[in-house]
Amino acid sequence: MALVAGQARAPSRAxxxxxxxxxxxxxxxxxxxxxxxxxxxxxxxxxxxxxxxxDGFFDTEQVFTHLRRYLEHLAGNGHTDAGIRDAIFQYGxxxxxxxxxxxxxxxxxxGIDVPPESIVITVGAQEAMLLTLRALIAGPQDVLLVSxxxxxxxxxxxxxxxxxxxxxxxxxDGFACAALEAALARERARGRRPRAFYVIPDHANPSGxxxxxxxxxxxxxxxxxxxxxxxxxxxxxxVSPGRQLPTLKALDRTGxxxxxxxxxxxxxxxxxxxxxxxxxxxxxGRGGAGLLADELTKIKSMVTVNTSPLSQAVVGGMLLAAGGxxxxxxxxxxxxxxxxxxxxxxxLDGCFTEAERAALGVRWNRPSGGFFLAMxxxxxxxxxxxxxxxxxxxxxxxxxxxxxxxGGGDRALRLSISYLSDTEITEGAARLARFIRAEAKEGRxxx
Amino acid sequence: MALVAGQARAPSRAxxxxxxxxxxxxxxxxxxxxxxxxxxxxxxxxxxxxxxxxDGFFDTEQVFTHLRRYLEHLAGNGHTDAGIRDAIFQYGxxxxxxxxxxxxxxxxxxGIDVPPESIVITVGAQEAMLLTLRALIAGPQDVLLVSxxxxxxxxxxxxxxxxxxxxxxxxxDGFACAALEAALARERARGRRPRAFYVIPDHANPSGxxxxxxxxxxxxxxxxxxxxxxxxxxxxxxVSPGRQLPTLKALDRTGxxxxxxxxxxxxxxxxxxxxxxxxxxxxxGRGGAGLLADELTKIKSMVTVNTSPLSQAVVGGMLLAAGGxxxxxxxxxxxxxxxxxxxxxxxLDGCFTEAERAALGVRWNRPSGGFFLAMxxxxxxxxxxxxxxxxxxxxxxxxxxxxxxxGGGDRALRLSISYLSDTEITEGAARLARFIRAEAKEGRxxx
Numbered sequence: 001m002a003l004v005a006g007q008a009r010a011p012s013r014a015x016x017x018x019x020x021x022x023x024x025x026x027x028x029x030x031x032x033x034x035x036x037x038x039x040x041x042x043x044x045x046x047x048x049x050x051x052x053x054x055d056g057f058f059d060t061e062q063v064f065t066h067l068r069r070y071l072e073h074l075a076g077n078g079h080t081d082a083g084i085r086d087a088i089f090q091y092g093x094x095x096x097x098x099x100x101x102x103x104x105x106x107x108x109x110x111g112i113d114v115p116p117e118s119i120v121i122t123v124g125a126q127e128a129m130l131l132t133l134r135a136l137i138a139g140p141q142d143v144l145l146v147s148x149x150x151x152x153x154x155x156x157x158x159x160x161x162x163x164x165x166x167x168x169x170x171x172x173d174g175f176a177c178a179a180l181e182a183a184l185a186r187e188r189a190r191g192r193r194p195r196a197f198y199v200i201p202d203h204a205n206p207s208g209x210x211x212x213x214x215x216x217x218x219x220x221x222x223x224x225x226x227x228x229x230x231x232x233x234x235x236x237x238x239v240s241p242g243r244q245l246p247t248l249k250a251l252d253r254t255g256x257x258x259x260x261x262x263x264x265x266x267x268x269x270x271x272x273x274x275x276x277x278x279x280x281x282x283x284x285g286r287g288g289a290g291l292l293a294d295e296l297t298k299i300k301s302m303v304t305v306n307t308s309p310l311s312q313a314v315v316g317g318m319l320l321a322a323g324g325x326x327x328x329x330x331x332x333x334x335x336x337x338x339x340x341x342x343x344x345x346x347x348l349d350g351c352f353t354e355a356e357r358a359a360l361g362v363r364w365n366r367p368s369g370g371f372f373l374a375m376x377x378x379x380x381x382x383x384x385x386x387x388x389x390x391x392x393x394x395x396x397x398x399x400x401x402x403x404x405x406x407g408g409g410d411r412a413l414r415l416s417i418s419y420l421s422d423t424e425i426t427e428g429a430a431r432l433a434r435f436i437r438a439e440a441k442e443g444r445x446x447x
Numbered sequence: 448m449a450l451v452a453g454q455a456r457a458p459s460r461a462x463x464x465x466x467x468x469x470x471x472x473x474x475x476x477x478x479x480x481x482x483x484x485x486x487x488x489x490x491x492x493x494x495x496x497x498x499x500x501x502d503g504f505f506d507t508e509q510v511f512t513h514l515r516r517y518l519e520h521l522a523g524n525g526h527t528d529a530g531i532r533d534a535i536f537q538y539g540x541x542x543x544x545x546x547x548x549x550x551x552x553x554x555x556x557x558g559i560d561v562p563p564e565s566i567v568i569t570v571g572a573q574e575a576m577l578l579t580l581r582a583l584i585a586g587p588q589d590v591l592l593v594s595x596x597x598x599x600x601x602x603x604x605x606x607x608x609x610x611x612x613x614x615x616x617x618x619x620d621g622f623a624c625a626a627l628e629a630a631l632a633r634e635r636a637r638g639r640r641p642r643a644f645y646v647i648p649d650h651a652n653p654s655g656x657x658x659x660x661x662x663x664x665x666x667x668x669x670x671x672x673x674x675x676x677x678x679x680x681x682x683x684x685x686v687s688p689g690r691q692l693p694t695l696k697a698l699d700r701t702g703x704x705x706x707x708x709x710x711x712x713x714x715x716x717x718x719x720x721x722x723x724x725x726x727x728x729x730x731x732g733r734g735g736a737g738l739l740a741d742e743l744t745k746i747k748s749m750v751t752v753n754t755s756p757l758s759q760a761v762v763g764g765m766l767l768a769a770g771g772x773x774x775x776x777x778x779x780x781x782x783x784x785x786x787x788x789x790x791x792x793x794x795l796d797g798c799f800t801e802a803e804r805a806a807l808g809v810r811w812n813r814p815s816g817g818f819f820l821a822m823x824x825x826x827x828x829x830x831x832x833x834x835x836x837x838x839x840x841x842x843x844x845x846x847x848x849x850x851x852x853x854g855g856g857d858r859a860l861r862l863s864i865s866y867l868s869d870t871e872i873t874e875g876a877a878r879l880a881r882f883i884r885a886e887a888k889e890g891r892x893x894x
Contacts, residue, residue, distance in 0.1 A: 015729045015739060021585045023749065024742045058536045060518065060528075063757065064511060071507065081507070089505045091716040123570050123719075123751040130750055134607060138468045156749035160581060161608075269538040272570075272755040282462045292462060295471045302470065302603035303577055304570040304751065308719040310510065311755045 023159045028152055031402050034383050038390045046428035047396040048415040051205060051371055053239070053265050057333055066317030067310075073320055092309040095297045096121025098316040102261070102275050105324040109238060111250045112259065118279035120296045121307045124269075125233060125262040128276035129198075130157045130303065131296040132231060132258055136195040137163040143187050145197040147175060149403035151205045151233065154198045164192065167406045172365065174209025175199060177218045184226055196258070197223070198231040201248055203240055203370020206403045206414040210368065213245050220248065223256040229280070235262040238327045240369025241338035255280045258292070263315055266326045266333075273307060273315045334369075340417040340425065341367060347429035348375075360440050364415075371418040374400060379439040381413045393438070395431035470606045475599055478849050481830050485837045493875035494843040495862040498652060498818055500686070500712050504780055513764030514757075520767055539756040542744045543568025545763040549708070549722050552771040556685060558697045559706065565726035565740045567747060568754045571716075572680060572709040575723035576645075577604045577750065578743040579678060579705055583642040584610040590634050592644040594622060596850035598652045598680065601645045611639065614853045619812065621656025622646060624665045631673055643705070644670070645678040648695055650687055650817020653850045653861040657815065660692050667695065670703040676727070682709040685774045687816025688785035702727045705739070710762055713773045713780075720754060720762045781816075787864040787872060788814060794876035795822075807887050811862075818865040821847065826886040828860045840885070842878035 017025055039047055074084045087097065096102075099116035106112040122128040133144060133154075144158050148167035158165050168183045170176065180197060187194045199219070201211040211219070223230050232248040249259040259277040267273075278292035300306070322329040345366055357363055361378035379385065381399050390396050400412035420428065464472055486494055521531045534544065543549075546563035553559040569575040580591060580601075591605050595614035605612050615630045617623065627644060634641045646666070648658040658666070670677050679695040696706040706724040714720075725739035747753070769776040792813055804810055808825035826832065828846050837843050847859035867875060 015727050017729055017731050017742065019585060020582045020729070020742055021746075024582060024745050026745075029745050029748075052537060055532055055536045058532055060532050060535050063514065063535060067510065085502055085505055085507050087717075088507050088510060089502045089715045089717045090499055091711070123755070126752045127750065135467045135471060138466060153749070153752075160746060160749045264538070268536045270534075270536045270756040272751065272753065272758075280462050282464055282467070284464050295464065295467055298471050298473075298476050299468075299607065301476075302600070302607045303574065304719065305573045305600075306719065308570070308755050308758045309717040310758055310761060311719075314757060 021160075022162075023156070026156070026159050028156065028402060031383065031399070032152075035386070035396075035398060035402075038386060039396055042390040042394065042396070045390045045394045045396045046420070046424050046431060048417070048420070048428060048432070049396050049398045050419050051416050052419055053269065054333065054336060054418055055268075057336075058268060063314055066314045066321065068317070069320050070313040070317035073316065088309055088313060090309070092306045092312070094301045094306045095119070095293065096275070096307055096312060097309055098312045098319070099275075101316050101319045101324065105319050105322075105326055106261075106277070108324045109327045110247050112247060112277065114277050114279050118277055118291050118293045120276050120278065120293050120300060121312060122274045122276060122300065123304050123307050124264060124272045125235065125260045125274040126153050126157070127300070127304060128260045128274050129154050129231070129233075130160070131299045132196075132260070132276060132278070133157050133161055133163055134299050135292065135295050136229065137161055140164070141191065141193050142195045143192040145180065145183050145187070145194055145228075146405060147199055147204070148405060149206050149400055149409055150198070150405055151200060152403060154231070154233070155405045165405050166192075166194065167404070168197065169408075170207060170209065174204065174207060175201070175211050175215055175219070177215060177222060180219070180222065184228070194226075194228050196229040196231050198233065199248075200233050200235075202234050202244055203236040203367050203372070205236070205370070206372055206374065206398070206400060208365055208367035208370055208373040210245070216245065216248055216251055220251055220254075220256060224254045228256075230257045231260060232257050233260040233262075235265045236370040238266045239330050239333045239337055241334050242368070244369075249277060263326075266330050267315055267318050271311045271315050273311050337371065337418060338369065339422075340420060341369070341373070343422055343425045344373065344415065344417045344429065347426050348433075351429050351433035360436065362436055362440075371416050373415050373417070374412055375415060376412050377436055377439070378411065379442075380410050382410065385439060388439075389432075389435045393431045393435040395428050395435060397432070468607075469609075470603070473603070473606050475603065475849060478830065478846070479599075482833070482843075482845060482849075485833060486843055489837040489841065489843065492837045492841045492843045493867065493871050493878060495864070495867070495875060495879070496843050496845045497866050498863050499866055500716065501780065501783055501865055502715075504783075505715060510761055513761045513768065515764070516767050517760040517764035520763070535756055535760060537756070539753045539759070541748045541753045542566070542740065543722070543754055543759060544756055545759045545766070546722075548763050548766045548771065552766050552769075552773055553708075553724070555771045556774045557694050559694060559724065561696075561724050561726050565724055565738050567723050567725065567740050567743045568759060569721045569723060569747065570751050570754050571711060571719045572682065572707045572721040573600050573604070574747070574751060574754075575707045575721050576601050576678070576680075577607070578746045579643075579707070579723060579725070580604050580608055580610055581746050582739065582742050583676065584608055587611070588638065588640050589642045590639040592627065592630050592634070592641055592675075593852060594646055594651070595852060596653050596847055596856055597645070597852055598647060599850060601678070601680070602852045612852050613639075613641065614851070615644065616855075617654060617656065621651065621654060622648070622658050622662055622666070624662060624669060627666070627669065631675070641673075641675050643676040643678050645680065646695075647680050647682075649681050649691055650683040650814050650819070652683070652817070652819055653821065653845070653847060655812055655814035655817055655820040657692070663692065663695055663698055667698055667701075667703060671701045675703075677704045678707060679704050680707040680709075682712045683817040685713045686777050686780045686784055688781050689815070691816075696724060710773075713777050714762055714765050718758045718762050720758050784818065784865060785816065786869075787867060788816070788820070790869055790872045791820065791862065791864045791876065794873050795880075798876050798880035807883065809883055809887075818863050820862050820864070821859055822862060823859050824883055824886070825858065826889075827857050829857065832886060835886075836879075836882045840878045840882035842875055842882060844879070
């Protein structure tokens with residue numbers, strides 16, 4: 001083997017994980033793997049872990065119908081057969097083919113009025129997060145702020161880009177503007193430039209909390225005053241019951257909000273179609289200006305080139321079928337999830353008397369929608385506890401600590417209600433209660 | 448406006464491109480935009496620029512047939528209706544659903560025998576490049592080597608990750624092992640760790656060159672000796688005429704080759720389905736070992752979560768229809784491109800006598816397949832020349848300088864033959880010849 005002068009050490013034939021980018025050694029990935037293993041090892045356990053949407057309303061044949069509808073839409077809009085072939089077969093525009101349909105839907109569903117040119121169609125909201133972070137995190141001085149606990153998709157994308165993350169502690173009822181102000185000051189004092197704050201304002205993953213209207217206005221005022229962007233991610237709104245508060249983007253008067261969009265809960269995850277609304281002007285330094293969406297499009301050309309025109313066609317067909325009103329399309333789904341959430345809360349209420357809750361130190365929140373609720377427990381709810389819960393009690397949940405980017409959440413867990421039947425909810429809550437009582441009795445403070 | 452202590456400057460409401468990540472200011476993007484603008488401004492010009500596949504063999508209705516075939520395949524393999532619905536509707540496994548079909552196809556088409564577990568299905572080869580680079584570029588000491596000229600997708604992905612790129616100069620007939628050895632020594636002398644060398648061994652984009660069998664063996668020996676990986680990208684092989692030389696991966700006995708796969712030329716670009724073969728063992732530092740594919744899967748979970756199961760289903764249906772033999776599926780396409788390449792060479796031969804070529808200093812290579820050929824010209828073939836060519840001569844081409852990551856290629860251009868009719872080729876070559884003669888006469892050395 002030739003040893004070349006100047007190299008730090010002999011080239012190794014075998015790869016070690018330590019030689020790879022740190023993102024592959026992220027402890028969150030190991031913990032997620034652990035959760036998957038546990039789920040696989042105890043198939044009979046009732047699982048409050050997965051955040052996937054319920055698919056009982058979906059019929060595979062619909063894919064053919066939706067695709068056909070989109071092709072007819074193209075034909076009706078003057079596309080020749082060759083033009084339609086091109087639209088499905090070829091590379092498409094990097095920013096997407098169905099931006100007009102998404103803009104129409106955003107206006108009807110959410111009162112978000114933006115031109116199609118401000119939208120980039122992405123491979124799910126995950127790619128939208130990656131593109132937005134890449135654009136905004138220009139160097140080591142730039143920092144992303146996230147609520148803590150936080151959805152792992154955004155912190156994972158940050159890790160991939162070696163982007164610094166600052167945590168904004170949530171109160172038990174969710175976002176607190178004072179905590180964000182403190183985080184901004186702290187990061188600036190360290191010489192950092194806070195570029196954006198990521199938040200799920202409605203029925204958050206993992207905490208289930210929703211920002212009040214006052215908090216929304218306060219956040220927008222702060223963003224405007226302090227010159228950072230708000231990355232709004234809100235995939236559960238349109239599958240939640242009743243009237244929702246306005247999105248941050250709908251309230252945004254000064255262009256501070258980048259809205260990350262997902263169709264995974266409202267249409268179907270298998271399309272892998274999401275989007276980002278980025279209507280902020282960007283000066284090019286030569287007297288011209290485009291939109292932030294144009295810059296995200298450039299980045300997308302280096303990530304996925306474009307979102308599958310085939311997937312976009314099926315999503316486009318679904319939007320056309322619904323006349324753009326995905327909220328109406330999801331009325332049955334919203335009622336289904338509402339029943340599951342209410343059933344879970346009712347079952348938990350039935351498992352623990354008020355007195356026992358107080359004595360044990362167990363409590364949970366009461367989300368008005370979404371897929372998740374958060375539960376505080378009187379013991380360390382980590383992987384060891386999860387393994388005992390699955391093995392001895394037949395119930396699985398997600399340790400809340402997975403969602404704390406800088407640590408925390410050791411005595412809390414996340415329960416997801418989106419994929420369980422009424423019977424499973426009742427039985428699962430009873431098993432969870434038995435597990436919690438057993439742990440409390442053992443007095444497991446830390447393990 | 449509150450000015451917070453410690454901040455470098457007042458927060459700005461307006462975004463400037465200089466505040467965004469440097470990748471959005473990459474000059475390659477501006478030049479590509481310029482090319483697009485020129486193409487748009489002169490719609491009557493004959494364009495040798497686009498590298499898109501010919502779509503005349505494609506029928507939109509086939510999408511329905513292929514999707515149906517894949518669903519029947521699932522049913523035949525014991526999937527229930529609910530299982531099929533899950534396979535199309537839901538999030539899928541991050542590493543992909545059709546790894547077994549791709550592995551089967553690689554064995555039949557390319558003699559690449561790898562287990563499905565070593566494959567990750569990606570959103571086109573572009574995502575495969577990003578994942579692989581992200582895994583291998585662990586820090587600022589790591590460097591990617593690329594041939595120069597080089598496909599812009601890989602250098603774009605490197606820029607997105609702030610990864611250092613080292614250029615390996617190609618000879619006129621392509622890859623030179625000595626140049627790579629020199630680049631390795633140069634980078635190591637600078638304290639850098641060369642992690643990988645990216646190359647298109649067959650009918651390269653942009654140069655049209657093909658590595659000989661001897662060069663392939665020499666490259667693999669060097670990689671093994673020096674401890675770097677070879678990133679093999681070879682999208683044009685199966686749409687090129689005749690028997691191709693073995694892929695680097697088929698010759699790889701020591702696990703040095705990561706094979707980047709695309710279906711954009713062999714099936715259809717609109718699926719946005721590609722893959723990466725990464726069968727290298729990776730030690731986890733705790734006595735265990737997985738495959739590099741597992742590490743790439745982790746990274747993919749932070750980029751796109753998974754490749755659209757719907758797109759994978761259509762690609763899966765196409766692979767099933769062809770019995771995995773995409774080479775046979777592409778016999779007509781390969782003949783089509785072969786005729787276009789031969790026609791282009793014949794037309795160019797007819798435009799310039801041997802004597803005129805020598806007098807002017809014009810020459811071009813004679814690729815045996817693929818979409819591209821490279822032409823040397825006696826003047827600066829940059830954007831200004833391109834604008835004159837489009838406006839006054841009605842012919843468009845790609846400046847070769849776009850493909851030189853560290854500069855160069857000023858007196859060369861790339862001609863693509865994949866999307867032109869015989870008539871357009873003949874007329875396009877004649878226009879190109881008139882343009883070249885005019886430029887040479889003007890004596891434009893640099894502009």
